Amino acid sequence: MSQAATPPVLVIHGGAGVIRREMTPVREKAIRAALTLALKSGYAELKAGKSSLDAVAAALVVLEDDPNFNAGKGSVFTHDGRNELDAAIMDGNTLSAGAVADVQRVKNPILLARAVMEKSSHVMLAGDGAEEFAKEIGMPLVDAAYFRTDERWQQLQKALKEDAAKKPHGDVETAKHFGTVGAVALDAQGHLAAGTSTGGMTDKRWGRIGDSPIIGAGTYANSGCAVSATGWGEFYIRTVAAHEICMKVTQVRVPIKRAAAEVINQEIPALGGNGGAIALDAEGHISIPFNTDGMYRGWIGGDGVPHVAIYGDEDDGTTELPVESGVSP
Template identity: 80%
Template sequence: MSYATTPVLVIHGGAGVIKREMSPAKEKMVRAALTLALQKGYAKLKEGKPALDAVTAAITVLEDDPNFNAGKGAVFTHDGKNELDAAIMDGSNLKAGAIAGVHRVKNPILLARAVMDKTEHVMLSGDGAETFAKEAGIELVDPSYFRTEERWQQLQKALKEDKLGQQHSDVETAKHFGTVGAVALDADGRLAAGTSTGGMTDKRWGRIGDSPIIGAGTYANSGCAVSGTGWGEYYIRTVAAHEICMRVTQMRVPLKRAAAEVINQEIPSMGGNGGAIALDASGNVAMPFNTDGMFRGWIGADGVAHVAIYGDESDGTDDPMPGTDQ
């Protein structure tokens, strides 16, 4: 596999019930946030910084934006709390860091990065993770920081339906797929992946999805990087991110085909749904999803941020990108 010298950054802000009924004002805000995340992340790559820095910078922007289910806009658990998960992985050496079930960490991706860089561990959870956050100088906030009225009302709707014994009326309320993620290729050919999420609305019992689990929702090696968004239980059961990368690096399956086989065939065949972003060492991009839409975007050699939301909207990845083997 040839290695690109042209950096590439790809991001997602979640997949799910994303229809054109979205208000023009909200759509404008979402597109602006995706564009800003791409610009902030790609600026790191242009400075010659490693892919890890680009992933961290892009995800931090999305964690700070209340339109996404991560950080500030995280959904609520059944008990009315926000429980945050995140992971990051360096494809050049397979180092990784992850955190799960934290309540006060302003930017979970920064804590996941600190776990990777400053400890001998891969995953920390709950109170212990927050104790480490204090020691590592990671910013903590009052839990009220994460509350948004939109997410609170989604929980109230779900709780009402719980009491009535009804199925949740829409996927957005029952299983909000607003997870955010990024994958990047730097000028030295190194790949990295990261994912951050608030999980599912109305989740119980300390449920943890695929996002912080290395190999399930987040994975990178020397030839492939993947961040997923969707019904986490199925991404865990299929080890989706790792499976895509193994097809690319071990079976020599083209990236787009490998990603589509796992996301649009294997996971739906079991009853799951969602999407993913994937990037290979040649700079090829894949953004498959089987839902109404997926907040997504990429930026490459020309420095232009390509952003898309809806399923019938071109994201530009069908056009050959400079420096790739598509």
């Protein structure tokens, strides 16, 4: 469909969860700066006439490289003290998709996920095989120590102590750190794309893989809708959350704000899960529902001005963009 009258739009998230105003001003400033940089990096691709896939990848590389987020450099640790990274990307125009799971030496998993989509005949590669593929296509691997940050290591130590004491994790952020990063974009050609990257859950075991790299669960895009989710992955898998939102939009013709809210704030909590998502339709309307204390989020549209938010009492991501950018009333 023609999108000549609709400017490009980019929406990002850096995770939802226990995000309260107790964080230090220095940390808050750094997070807002990273979200802003990611928006500018992705939007520059769109303004240059590049694809929504290019925008999604550019934005997510910025967030993967920033240790404040649970993806790439700042990924959380597994029970065994490793960083196991997952990512996925999807082209809504062609329904092409690529994903990687349990990679431990790939600096930017979102780029490898895109390579799986564009340079292999598969959709998902995992573990050693995914890293072998990376080497075969000339993507350099990094030492596993690259991903280590002291903050994430201390989160694991706290969780391990609670495990040893056979106590439930008292700190939800330690037990299930929702720092996954994601992006959805609409380009000048009217094509949508979605991408998600994560380090998973602190103290996860047995090679656990969440919703982020599973097409339809944490990441999905078609010709009319793009979604990236963040939260308690098991529930997003069980509800096929990202696909469910897009089917409501494209098949049932439910407005995207309502469609996303029904899945994120009704269906998932009804099962005992929580989290958030970013959603974007082919008209440029956006939705950023979440049912946690806060969600790192940002958006940029026709005015070219990046907007970011963190806390639950800030703008919901649907009111600051001008009407001509396609934001629904």
